[in-house]
Amino acid sequence: xxxxxxxxxTFAKVGICTFGGGYAMLPILQREVVEGKHWATDEExxxxxxxxxxxxxxxxxxxATFIGCRLKKAPGGIIATLGVVxxxxxxxxxxxxxxxxxxxxxxxxxxxxxxxxxxxILIVNAVLKLRKSSVxxxxxxxxxxLVFVASIVFGxxxxxxxxxxxxxxxxxxxxxxxxxxxxxxxDTPADxxxxxxDTPTDGDAEARR
Amino acid sequence: xxxxxxxxxxFVVGLLSVGGGLATIPFLTDMGQRTGWFTLDQLTNMIAISxxxxxxxxxxxxxxxxxxxxxxxxxxxATVGLISPSILVILIVAAxxxxxxxxxxxxxxxxxxxxxxxxxxxxxxxxxxxxxxxxVTQGAGILPEHIAFSWKCIAVAAAVFFFTHWSKTQxxxxxxxxxxSAVAGIVFEM
Numbered sequence: 001x002x003x004x005x006x007x008x009x010t011f012a013k014v015g016i017c018t019f020g021g022g023y024a025m026l027p028i029l030q031r032e033v034v035e036g037k038h039w040a041t042d043e044e045x046x047x048x049x050x051x052x053x054x055x056x057x058x059x060x061x062x063x064a065t066f067i068g069c070r071l072k073k074a075p076g077g078i079i080a081t082l083g084v085v086x087x088x089x090x091x092x093x094x095x096x097x098x099x100x101x102x103x104x105x106x107x108x109x110x111x112x113x114x115x116x117x118x119x120x121i122l123i124v125n126a127v128l129k130l131r132k133s134s135v136x137x138x139x140x141x142x143x144x145x146l147v148f149v150a151s152i153v154f155g156x157x158x159x160x161x162x163x164x165x166x167x168x169x170x171x172x173x174x175x176x177x178x179x180x181x182x183x184x185x186x187d188t189p190a191d192x193x194x195x196x197x198d199t200p201t202d203g204d205a206e207a208r209r
Numbered sequence: 210x211x212x213x214x215x216x217x218x219x220f221v222v223g224l225l226s227v228g229g230g231l232a233t234i235p236f237l238t239d240m241g242q243r244t245g246w247f248t249l250d251q252l253t254n255m256i257a258i259s260x261x262x263x264x265x266x267x268x269x270x271x272x273x274x275x276x277x278x279x280x281x282x283x284x285x286x287a288t289v290g291l292i293s294p295s296i297l298v299i300l301i302v303a304a305x306x307x308x309x310x311x312x313x314x315x316x317x318x319x320x321x322x323x324x325x326x327x328x329x330x331x332x333x334x335x336x337x338x339x340x341x342x343x344x345v346t347q348g349a350g351i352l353p354e355h356i357a358f359s360w361k362c363i364a365v366a367a368a369v370f371f372f373t374h375w376s377k378t379q380x381x382x383x384x385x386x387x388x389x390s391a392v393a394g395i396v397f398e399m
Contacts, residue, residue, distance in 0.1 A: 016263045025265065055302055057223045057295030058233070060265035065299040074300055081296055085272075085288055088264030092272040093284050095258060100277075107395050114394020115257040116341045117365040118386050122260060123334035125373055126231050127327060134323035143321060147328030151235065152336070158235040158329050159225045162322065169321020170314060 003072060004079050010037060011064050011083030018060060025060045029067075039071055060084060139172055211279045212286045218244070219271050219290030224298075226267070227322050233267045233291075235329035237274065238336065246278045253337050261387045267291060342366070361399045365390055 014032055018025045026049060033039050040048070048070075052062030061081055068080025102108045135141050143165055150156045218240055226232040234256065241247045247255070255277075259269035268288055275287025344357040369386050372378045393399070 015265070015268075018263060018265055051302060052299075055295070055298050056225060056227055057298065058226070058265050058267035058291065061223075061268065061292045061295040062299050065296050066303060069300060069303045077300055077303070078296060081292055084265070085268045085292060088262070088268040089272045089285055089288055091262050091264065092258070092269050093276050093281055095262060096273050096276040096284070099258070110394045110397075110399050111391040112254055112257065112394065113341075113362065113399035114365055114390040114392070114397075115261075115387055116253050116337070117362040117394075117399075118369045118390035119253060119257045119260065120334065120338045120341055121366050121369040121373060122383055122386070123231065123234075123256075123330065123337060124370070127331045127334060130323075130327045130330070134327040140320065140324040144324040144328045144331075147325045148332050148335075151329055151332035158239055159221065161329060162225050162227070162325055165321040165325030166318045167321070169319065170317045173313070173317030173320065 004075070006037075007068055007071065007076060007080045008083040008086075011068070011080045012086050014064070015060075015084040015087040025063065029063065033067060040067060044070075143168065212283065214244075215275055215279060215283055215287045216290035219275070219287045220293055222271075223267075223291040224294040227319075227326055231266065231330050232326050233270055234333040237270060238333050240274075247274060249336060249340055251277070253340065256337075257387060261384045359399070361397050365393050365397075365399070368393075 010032055014025060014028050017028045017032075026045075029045060029049075030042065034042055034045055045067075048063050048066040049059070052059045052066060055062055061084060064080045064084040065077040069077030072079070099108075135144050147161050147165065150161060151158065222233050222236045222240070226236055234252075237252055237255075238249065241249065241252055255270055255273045256266075258273060259266050262269055268291065271287040271291040272284040276284035279286070341362050342359055344359065369390060372381075373386065
């Protein structure tokens with residue numbers, strides 16, 4: 001089969017099998033992409049997933065773009081992504097079209113009242129799950145509380161809060177490094193700096209290759 | 210022009226929401242209030258539908274909001290808007306790859322981003338909870354005059370919370386709980 005068609009169909013299959021957030025996609029990717037097509041190893045898949053989580057955008061889309069891109073450069077990335085979203089667009093459009101005809105029916109309204117109660121809990125559960133990786137110490141706990149309050153009480157824009165918190169994270173690490181440097185005095189003065197220099201340089205080297 | 214507006218709105222969501230599809234909810238709440246395309250009530254229905262249909266949550270939300278706002282083409286435009294930043298960013302990242310994740314500065318930024326993202330989702334969850342469980346009658350001042358609890362909704366939510374944490378049933382698919390809650394809604398006329 002043509003590789004692009006294969007990419008599209010495989011990721012369309014992944015899209016159909018995923019319910020909920022991108023986290024639900026990992027086991028399906030393992031089955032289809034690693035065991036089925038041998039397009040990546042388990043380790044590589046974990047790396048892609050980690051990068052997908054910490055780059056802007058939906059995790060599922062990021063991961064699909066990444067795998068497609070590693071396989072067939074930019075066109076591969078685009079085709080894989082279109083594959084993963086294609087079933088969603090079709091299915092959701094059909095449901096939305098049907099629903100607008102039915103949403104005045106009393107039973108449908110009752111059903112949605114029940115579903116809304118359920119969704120509240122699903123969101124609560126998602127937040128509880130996130131806590132393990134997000135609120136790991138006191139500063140992050142404070143950030144969480146501040147954002148929560150700022151969002152509910154003052155209705156500040158999420159975009160603004162995200163950007164500010166990213167900068168605060170950067171600032172906090174600088175602050176920590178400065179403290180760390182003072183504590184160690186002159187024993188390892190260049191340590192923090194050396195580490196900071198290291199990584200970007202390696203990244204550049206990788207890019208040049 | 211509604212299509213261009215949809216594209217730009219969802220492009221921004223795709224660019225700024227870090228993490229899973231739930232991370233898009235606070236942005237969509239904000240979008241609904243600003244543009245008037247949908248109410249919080251409709252958004253909650255959209256979340257339910259997106260959770261119970263195949264496909265990544267964020268993509269489903271974009272398709273749904275786009276369709277509700279501007280028809281079939283609107284759904285496609287919103288989805289493409291949402292995924293465009295991902296494609297652009299990942300193509301760049303893939304070129305630099307491997308070391309990206311271990312870069313100190315990137316780690317530092319995400320150290321601040323993760324609790325922020327969680328705070329936003331929690332806040333969005335809170336507004337959905339308020340809408341579902343309480344009916345607030347606004348009084349003359351800022352303080353509400355009367356708060357009515359929707360006991361049936363609270364009971365269903367408590368049951369769902371129990372079953373999603375009970376070790377024997379916690380691995381079950383969310384679609385199961387959504388379907389059962391829908392049945393409960395019809396049976397108890399919620």
